[in-house]
Amino acid sequence: MIIRTRAKCTTCDSIYTLRIRVGNNPSQRHSIRCICCNEDMIAGLEIDFNNVKAKPVFIENCEETAEEGKVINLDPDHPVPDDMLHMDMIFPWMQHVEKSFYLNKRHPNFPEKASAGPIFVDIYQVLGSHHNIVPLWNSLKKAWSLSNSGKSDLSVKALIQYSTALGLKEPPSLNEAIYDFLVRLIMPAGEELIKNAAQLWKSLESSNPAQTRKFVTFYRSDLHKDNFARAFEVFSEYFKVYSDFSQTELYAKNDTKLPEKSTATSVSFKETKQFYGNAFEALTSNFTTLACINNLFAGRKYDEFKEMTLKMYLTINKANRQSPFESQKEFSAFSACIDSTLRNSSHHAAIKLENQKVVYRSGGTGAIHKINYSEYLLKCNQIMFSLAALTCLELVIAF
Template sequence: MINRHYVVCDTCATPHTLRIQVGHDDYQEHSFACTDCGEQMVVGMHCDQVNATLRIVEKENCSRGDTEGMVINLSPDFPISSADLHQDLAFPSGPHVFRLLAAQAALGARPIPAGDFLKVASDALNHRPSVLWPILDKAWSLHRRGRADLAQAKVDEYFGEDDSSRSIYEAIFDFCIRMLSPARTPLFKDAAKFSSEALRAHRDEFSSLLTYLAGGVHRDNLERAHETLKEYFSSYTDFSQLLTHARHGVDVSDDYEASSVAFSKTKLFYGNAYENLTTNIATLALLNNIHAGRKFDEFMAMPLSKYLQSNKASRANPFSAVEALAEICAPLNSTIRNASHHGAMRIINDGRAIQYRSGSSGEQKTMRYLEYINACNEIMLSTCALLALELLIMKRA
């Protein structure tokens, strides 16, 4: 469904016709540039999924209008082709739906029987990441502060159960696997298989690793992963434009653009997620040591203390030849990280591209904003895969 809505830019009084695709969440927000003065405008849409009603609010630099203007197509779930960004009567979701259905069929999905459709659809809506995350986030925050009683109530709400048989760690693990489904679970499964091989072959040394992680490292890793996910969902409307594609392993061609661009909210995410992930992947390096027949803290060329002080861009080097572990680190790009942390990124071309430098004097580069969103989604999925793996490892403690 597409809702037509008129707004006027508060800066230059230019009228715009917004064609907003209605998503599955109770609230969606879109940031876009005025087609005349280029200043950012922001609108929000409240969607009552039960009663099928909508309420649009003008949030920044725009007011409700009453005349047609330049068309702007907006979608919370899909990127839009460059040709359709300002095309009236376009249905930008069409090509994506067919590609995603094909991807699901390739994964073995089968048509839902008519009699089960409403229940399956309802379950899917109730288990969307954007619905589950606020519940899990609250449970996780309470657990970190030692309020196990209140945290357990939220865990029960997460699972939809009345008993207290499931733990916060099971809820976090469940959420990670849901984020990776349907096509990206091999990120976790391949690493989990590698871990199981290390456990079977070197049980005593694996036990030493568990003792090391339980000494505070696992707690710190959990906190870093939590912070990454909190920041991700604080800018979810921008990231969600490509999340479904990322979870299905479907690429988007170069002639597509992000319709919503809240760069002021997303520009630090990649760099922060990079820092957290490159710290937490030490667990993968320690697993690799055990799998290779060494002590968990014995690297080929250095002691653990030196590894932990090494440049984060090289933290994945000890296991770069191990595909099951290296895939988790595939999204790591130190150039984007450096640009983010050195304040060397800016949005250009009316929000279609990011111009950035690696460090204060690095080469100037350009990437589409949609590429940046994709990089953010990929590093978030790697965070989920690593987090699920570490929770599985600690379950054996």
């Protein structure tokens, strides 16, 4: 469903016709750069799924108007093809689903044709999208935060909200809810990442139970609290600007390339420009878990590396934290998304947006790199999902 509304920039009075596709969450926010004055406008939808209603909202630097203006197509789940950005009476998402995801090949349960009348399929559910993922996160975030503050009774109340939203008979524990939510977020592609690494851990538990128990004890006492605190902050930051990240989320979920010559139409770069760097810091810090398990797999104690001690490992540059396990494919898959150059620019705010291009340097005076904003968002989703998968693996290991 597409909601058509008209908005006026309150800075320069330019008129726009916004065609906003209804997504899977009750609130959508889209940040749009006014073509005339270059100031950002923020508009969106408030959606009532129960009554099948969607109300346009005008949040910042724009207001409703009765006049028709330049068409802008906005989609919470896809970049919009460049030649369709300002076209009326079109449905850009259909082109993406057909050309980008190859549903019949990627998902064998997707019907090729209806043999006995029409078959209704939720394409986005097939691709791993989850209805109301943002409200679900809000419930989990509250439970997680309250637990961190020692408010266990209030945390349980929030977990009841979480279970009610999913139709569960009993509320899960906090660890169960975190695992459940993160798997929902990153599947289908991310689920395989967890599965392969978890199988390797299970084999270690069987072959070397004494040393794996020692690592679990160490993990619980020395790693768990800090690892989960870092992950919590990154996940919270992600959902603050979800309307931007969601534009490429399905592509990360399905390990699919972005369509060429397309544009992410919601651009909140001020809020997203440091996300990659922050996620990089959290992920590479939490690589200690994988490095220690890899030591066990190599027949050593968990804190004995091939050429260093655990104390030395914790001092090396985070860009190299994956080096001890890079030959172990089940673990190196977690680091496939890391880009140290982008991390340095993002983390130190040495990054800018020019004409939908994210511009950053290799070091202070190195080569200039340019990628589309949609590509930047995809990289953010990929590193976010690696951190989510690693968090799930840590729960499998320790609890």
